[in-house]
Amino acid sequence: MASEATGAQAPGRVTMVDIARATGVSKSTVSLVLQGSPLVRAETREKVLAAIERSGYVYNRGAANLRSARTNIVGMVINDLANPFFAELAVGIERVFQTAGYIPFIANASENPKRQAEVLRSMREHDIAGLIICPSRGTRAADLEPFAAAGLPVVLAMRRIAGLRAASVTPDNFRGARRAVEHLISLGHRRIAFVGGYQDMIAQNDRSGGWRAAMEDAGLQMPLGSVVEGAPNRETGERAVDWMLDRAEPFTAALCFNDVVAFGVIDGLARRGMTAGRDFGLVGFDDVREARHTQPPLTTVAVDSAALGERAAHAVLRMVHGDQRVEDHVGDVHLVIRRSCGAVRED
Amino acid sequence: MASEATGAQAPGRVTMVDIARATGVSKSTVSLVLQGSPLVRAETREKVLAAIERSGYVYNRGAANLRSARTNIVGMVINDLANPFFAELAVGIERVFQTAGYIPFIANASENPKRQAEVLRSMREHDIAGLIICPSRGTRAADLEPFAAAGLPVVLAMRRIAGLRAASVTPDNFRGARRAVEHLISLGHRRIAFVGGYQDMIAQNDRSGGWRAAMEDAGLQMPLGSVVEGAPNRETGERAVDWMLDRAEPFTAALCFNDVVAFGVIDGLARRGMTAGRDFGLVGFDDVREARHTQPPLTTVAVDSAALGERAAHAVLRMVHGDQRVEDHVGDVHLVIRRSCGAVRED
DNA sequence: TGACAAGGCTGGAACGTTCCAAATTCTTCA
DNA sequence: TGAAGAATTTGGAACGTTCCAGCCTTGTCA
Numbered sequence: 207m208a209s210e211a212t213g214a215q216a217p218g219r220v221t222m223v224d225i226a227r228a229t230g231v232s233k234s235t236v237s238l239v240l241q242g243s244p245l246v247r248a249e250t251r252e253k254v255l256a257a258i259e260r261s262g263y264v265y266n267r268g269a270a271n272l273r274s275a276r277t278n279i280v281g282m283v284i285n286d287l288a289n290p291f292f293a294e295l296a297v298g299i300e301r302v303f304q305t306a307g308y309i310p311f312i313a314n315a316s317e318n319p320k321r322q323a324e325v326l327r328s329m330r331e332h333d334i335a336g337l338i339i340c341p342s343r344g345t346r347a348a349d350l351e352p353f354a355a356a357g358l359p360v361v362l363a364m365r366r367i368a369g370l371r372a373a374s375v376t377p378d379n380f381r382g383a384r385r386a387v388e389h390l391i392s393l394g395h396r397r398i399a400f401v402g403g404y405q406d407m408i409a410q411n412d413r414s415g416g417w418r419a420a421m422e423d424a425g426l427q428m429p430l431g432s433v434v435e436g437a438p439n440r441e442t443g444e445r446a447v448d449w450m451l452d453r454a455e456p457f458t459a460a461l462c463f464n465d466v467v468a469f470g471v472i473d474g475l476a477r478r479g480m481t482a483g484r485d486f487g488l489v490g491f492d493d494v495r496e497a498r499h500t501q502p503p504l505t506t507v508a509v510d511s512a513a514l515g516e517r518a519a520h521a522v523l524r525m526v527h528g529d530q531r532v533e534d535h536v537g538d539v540h541l542v543i544r545r546s547c548g549a550v551r552e553d
Numbered sequence: 554m555a556s557e558a559t560g561a562q563a564p565g566r567v568t569m570v571d572i573a574r575a576t577g578v579s580k581s582t583v584s585l586v587l588q589g590s591p592l593v594r595a596e597t598r599e600k601v602l603a604a605i606e607r608s609g610y611v612y613n614r615g616a617a618n619l620r621s622a623r624t625n626i627v628g629m630v631i632n633d634l635a636n637p638f639f640a641e642l643a644v645g646i647e648r649v650f651q652t653a654g655y656i657p658f659i660a661n662a663s664e665n666p667k668r669q670a671e672v673l674r675s676m677r678e679h680d681i682a683g684l685i686i687c688p689s690r691g692t693r694a695a696d697l698e699p700f701a702a703a704g705l706p707v708v709l710a711m712r713r714i715a716g717l718r719a720a721s722v723t724p725d726n727f728r729g730a731r732r733a734v735e736h737l738i739s740l741g742h743r744r745i746a747f748v749g750g751y752q753d754m755i756a757q758n759d760r761s762g763g764w765r766a767a768m769e770d771a772g773l774q775m776p777l778g779s780v781v782e783g784a785p786n787r788e789t790g791e792r793a794v795d796w797m798l799d800r801a802e803p804f805t806a807a808l809c810f811n812d813v814v815a816f817g818v819i820d821g822l823a824r825r826g827m828t829a830g831r832d833f834g835l836v837g838f839d840d841v842r843e844a845r846h847t848q849p850p851l852t853t854v855a856v857d858s859a860a861l862g863e864r865a866a867h868a869v870l871r872m873v874h875g876d877q878r879v880e881d882h883v884g885d886v887h888l889v890i891r892r893s894c895g896a897v898r899e900d
Numbered sequence: 901t902g903a904c905a906a907g908g909c910t911g912g913a914a915c916g917t918t919c920c921a922a923a924t925t926c927t928t929c930a
Numbered sequence: 931t932g933a934a935g936a937a938t939t940t941g942g943a944a945c946g947t948t949c950c951a952g953c954c955t956t957g958t959c960a
C-alpha cells in the first residue's frame with residue numbers, strides 16, 4: 207500500500223483532497239497544478255507534484271468530466287476490423303487521437319445495424335467528444351441524427367450515408383475506378399465487367415459509376431449482367447468467373463469492387479487453368495498489403511487508408527475545437543500497375 | 554430540441570431529476586427504474602420509461618461511475634493492430650465485451666513501450682474495470698505492477714511477461730512447433746532451421762523450444778546458425794533464404810516464427826527459382842487467412858486467435874466479478890498440412 | 901501612508917448519479 | 931378494525947473533480 211506518511215489513510219482511493227491535506231494547500235490549488243495553470247507559484251507546484259508522486263495518486267478523469275462536461279473520449283466504430291483495409295484505417299485514427307491526448311472506444315459493428323445501434327448508444331452514454339464511424343450496411347441517416355442534433359462531431363469514414371449532413375472522408379472511388387477501366391481499355395479490352403458489392407452501398411455506386419463513365423466515354427457496351435453483385439469477399443470473385451466466361455461473348459477483363467474480390471477471381475481463374483494478366487485482365491481496388499504478393503501481383507487502385515484515418519481524426523479534432531465547417535474530404539487514389547491487368551510495366 | 558413539454562427546460566442536458574419532476578416521482582425511483590430494479594411497481598416503471606422516451610434523456614454513465622466506483626469500460630492494448638492475427642484477437646475480445654455490456658478502449662502500442670505507458674496511464678485515469686494487453690516487446694513487469702497492485706484484472710494475451718503474476722491466454726507454442734518439426738522430419742528432412750523472431754520474445758522461445766525438442770528427440774544436429782533471428786516480417790523470411798541455402802550443407806526445411814515470415818521465405822525461394830514444397834520444406838505459424846492462398850498454400854500451425862481473444866475477455870469478466878483465480882490458458886493448436894512442406898495430403 | 905492592483909490561493913457550490921436509512925403506502929390476517 | 935409486515939418510494943449525503951467569486955498578501959505609486 208502506497209499510503210501517505212501523514213496521518214491514517216482512509217481505505218478509499220487517494221484523492222486531490224488527500225494531496226491538498228498532505229501538502230498544506232487547498233484542493234483548488236491541487237486542481238490548478240494538475241491542469242498546468244500558470245496561476246500557481248512554481249514553488250507550490252513543485253510541492254504538490256512531489257506529494258502526488260509520493261502518494262501514487264491517480265487522476266480521476268470521470269469526476270473531472272462530470273464537472274467540466276467535456277471528455278477526452280472519442281468513439282470509433284468500424285464495421286469489419288478483421289479486414290486489413292479497415293484495420294489500417296483504425297490504426298491511422300488511433301495514432302492521431304493518441305498524440306492529441308484523446309482515447310478511443312472501439313466497436314466492431316460487423317455489418318450488424320442492431321449491434322451498431324447498441325454501441326452508439328453506449329458511446330453516447332459515455333459522453334464521447336466525437337465519433338468516427340464507418341457505418342454498417344443499412345445504416346439510416348436517422349441512426350446518427352441524435353449525435354448531429356446534440357452538436358457532436360461525426361465523421362463518416364470510407365462510406366457515406368444518403369441524406370445525412372455530416373463530415374466525411376472517403377477515397378476518390380469514382381475517379382479511381384474510371385482510371386482503372388481506362389487502363390484496361392488502353393490494353394485493348396472491350397468487354398469489361400464490374401464485380402462485387404451491392405447496389406445499396408454508396409461506395410459500390412461510386413466505383414461502378416467510374417467504371418460506367420469510362421465505358422461510356424469509350425463508346426463500349428455494357429450488356430445486362432456486366433455488373434456482378436455480391437458480398438465483397440473472395441467467394442463472390444471466385445463465383446463470378448464462371449458467370450463472366452461461360453457465355454457467348456465472354457468478358458475479357460473485370461474491375462473488382464475491392465482487392466479481396468479480385469483475389470477470388472484469381473482463384474476462380476486458376477481453377478479453370480487460367481491466369482490473370484495472361485488470359486484475363488483484372489484490376490482490384492484498395493491495394494491491401496497482400497495485393498503485391500498474389501500470383502500474379504495484382505494491379506489495383508491504391509487507397510491509403512491509414513492516411514484517410516488520420517484525416518478523419520484530424521477532422522473530428524477540429525470540430526471538437528469548435529470549427530463549424532463540415533469537411534467532405536475525398537482522398538487521392540492512384541492506379542498501381544502490376545501484372546494482373548496484362549500490362550508489362552512494373553510499379 | 555426535444556425538450557420536455559412540462560415547464561421551461563434549462564439549457565443544460567436532460568437529467569434524472571428532470572425525468573423525476575416530469576413524472577411526479579423521486580430521482581431515486583428513476584434511478585431504480587434505469588437499473589432495472591424489481592423494487593419498483595410495474596406501473597411506475599412504465600410511466601418513467603415513457604417520460605424518458607419522450608424527453609430524449611440519455612443516461613450519464615460517467616456520473617454513475619463516479620458514485621458507484623465501478624465502470625463498464627475495459628482496456629485493450631494491442632501492439633500491432635494492422636497485423637490480421639492481432640486484429641482477429643481484437644475482434645474476439647470486442648465481441649465478448651460488447652455482449653457483456655462492456656465497452657473497450659483500444660490502443661495500438663506499435664511496439665513502443667513509451668506510448669504503451671502513456672495509454673496505460675490514461676486508461677487508469679479512466680478507471681477501467683479490466684485490461685487485456687498484448688504487451689509490446691520490452692515491457693517490464695514493473696510497467697503493469699500498478700494495475701496488479703490496484704487489484705485490477707489484467708490478462709496477457711499472446712505474449713507473457715517474465716516475472717509478472719497475471720492471467721494469460723496464449724497458444725500452445727511449444728507443442729505446435731514440436732508437432733510441425735516432427736512432421737518435417739517424418740517427410741525425411743534432417744537439416745531444419747528456425748526462422749524469425751528475437752530471443753527476448755517469450756513466444757519465440759516457446760516456439761523455438763518446440764523446434765529444439767523435436768530435433769533433439771530425433772537425434773538431429775542443430776548447427777550454429779540454425780536459428781535465424783529477425784523482426785517477424787516478410788523481409789526477415791526473404792533474407793533468411795540465402796543464409797539457409799548458401800552454405801556447405803544447406804538446410805532443406807524451416808519452421809518459421811510465423812506465417813508472415815514464411816511468406817517472405819516463399820518470396821525468397823521464388824527469387825532463386827525455387828518452390829516451397831518441391832525444393833524446400835516450409836512450415837509457418839498462426840494460420841492467418843492468406844496462408845491458404847499462397848503459392849503453394851502454406852502448411853502451418855493453426856492458432857485460433859479470435860477464440861483466444863474471446864477466452865481472454867471471458868477471463869477478465871470472471872475476474873471483474875470477483876473470481877480470484879489467475880487463469881493461465883494455453884490454447885489448442887493444430888498442424889494444417891497444405892503444400893509448402895512437401896507432403897501430399899490436403900487439409 | 902493609504903488606495904489600488906496584481907498575484908496567489910481558497911471555500912463552497914456545482915456536475916448527475918447511486919446508496920442508504922427511513923418514511924410512506926398497501927396487504928393481510930387475527 | 932388494527933397492527934404487523936411487505937412492498938414501494940424517498941430525501942439527502944456521498945463520489946472526486948472544476949468553476950467561480952472573493953479573500954489574503956505584497957508591492958507600487960500618488
